[in-house]
Amino acid sequence: MSGYLRDPEAITRLSFERVRAEAELDGLPAEMASVAVRMIHACGMTDVIAQLAHSAGAASAGRRALKRGAAVICDGEMTRAGINISCLPARNRVICTIAAPGLRRLARAAATTRSAAAVDLWQPDLDGAVVAIGAAPTALFRLLELLDEGAPAPALVVAMPVGFVGAAESKDALIACGGAPPYIAVRGRRGGSALAAAVVNALAAGDRT
Numbered sequence: 001m002s003g004y005l006r007d008p009e010a011i012t013r014l015s016f017e018r019v020r021a022e023a024e025l026d027g028l029p030a031e032m033a034s035v036a037v038r039m040i041h042a043c044g045m046t047d048v049i050a051q052l053a054h055s056a057g058a059a060s061a062g063r064r065a066l067k068r069g070a071a072v073i074c075d076g077e078m079t080r081a082g083i084n085i086s087c088l089p090a091r092n093r094v095i096c097t098i099a100a101p102g103l104r105r106l107a108r109a110a111a112t113t114r115s116a117a118a119v120d121l122w123q124p125d126l127d128g129a130v131v132a133i134g135a136a137p138t139a140l141f142r143l144l145e146l147l148d149e150g151a152p153a154p155a156l157v158v159a160m161p162v163g164f165v166g167a168a169e170s171k172d173a174l175i176a177c178g179g180a181p182p183y184i185a186v187r188g189r190r191g192g193s194a195l196a197a198a199v200v201n202a203l204a205a206g207d208r209t
Contacts (some may be wrong), residue, residue, distance in 0.1 A: 015041055022046050031059040032154040033200040042082075052185040053171075055179030058156055058162035062130050062184070062203040065155035071095050071129045072200055073122050073154070075115055075161075082197025087204045098123040116142040120167065127152030130203070132198030133159055137166030144173055147181065157183045159198045162191035 005011055016037060023046040025033045040046050042143075066072075067118055069090040074080040080096045088094075097103070097118040107117035115136030131154045131173065133140050140161050147153060159174050161167045171185045184199055 012082040018022055019046070023049060025049070027093040028052075029059075031057070032184075034123045034205070035059050035199055038202035038205075039186075039195050040133075043192070048186060048190065048195075051190055053175055053187050054184045055182045056146050058179075058182040058184050059203060062156035062158075062199075063206065065128055065130050066090065066092055066204055071125045073125060073131045075118070075133040075139040076090075076135045076193060078193035079132050079196045082134075082194055082201075083132070084204065093125075095122070095125055109134050112142070113138040115139040119143050119146065122146075123151055126154055129154045129199060131157045131183075132200050133157070133161050134191065134193035134195040135161060137161040137163060140170040140174060141166065144170075144177070147208045148162060150160060155182065156203075157181050157185075158196050158200070159183055159185035160191035160193075160196040162189065164189060167191060168187045 019037050019040045022038055025036060028036055036049055036052060039048055042198065067089050069092060071093045072083060074094065074096040076098055077096055080094055081126055083094055085094060098114060100121055103114050103117055110117055113136065118140040119142040120140050131143065141149045157174060159171050161170055168188045173190055174183050174185060186195060
């Protein structure tokens with residue numbers, strides 16, 4: 001057991017080298033390559049690139065938003081926990097309303113999930129924000145409903161809800177909006193909080209991978 005690599009900087013460097021050597025990144029725009037590398041590093045699956053979808057200029061829009069101090073709004077505590085707050089460029093607030101007081105009551109009244117009800121509480125901070133959804137398809141569906149009703153638009157939606165019910169469909173609905181709002185998503189059932197956080201971390205880090 002004495003021969004394993006222990007230097008954290010060396011582990012990180014070697015990990016990114018192996019991702020870049022094994023993943024097929026050539027088909028991606030330059031702005032998305034570092035995002036894809038971080039995503040692969042987070043999940044260990046190089047083939048996630050095949051499901052990666054993004055609107056034109058989405059990564060640049062997210063980076064600009066973070067640099068000007070945009071809030072990062074997360075659907076769950078696991079997504080929030082995965083974001084490297086120290087790397088955010090403008091002391092950006094990271095917001096999660098899933099544990100807001102009275103949320104269960106609001107969800108029951110609306111006959112929906114807590115995750116969807118929590119999205120209604122995003123509206124004061126939604127304008128120009130970076131939204132990271134890593135767990136709940138109902139959160140993404142509710143966000144799209146609010147935008148359709150005239151809610152302020154975020155600068156970027158990172159759409160990584162995961163699962164067998166509604167995950168693929170919610171992301172397809174976002175993609176069908178044609179880039180309004182800009183998005184980075186993984187098609188199909190794949191996703192998760194680690195992937196959503198990895199995208200935000202990639203945007204915060206710029207091209208440093």
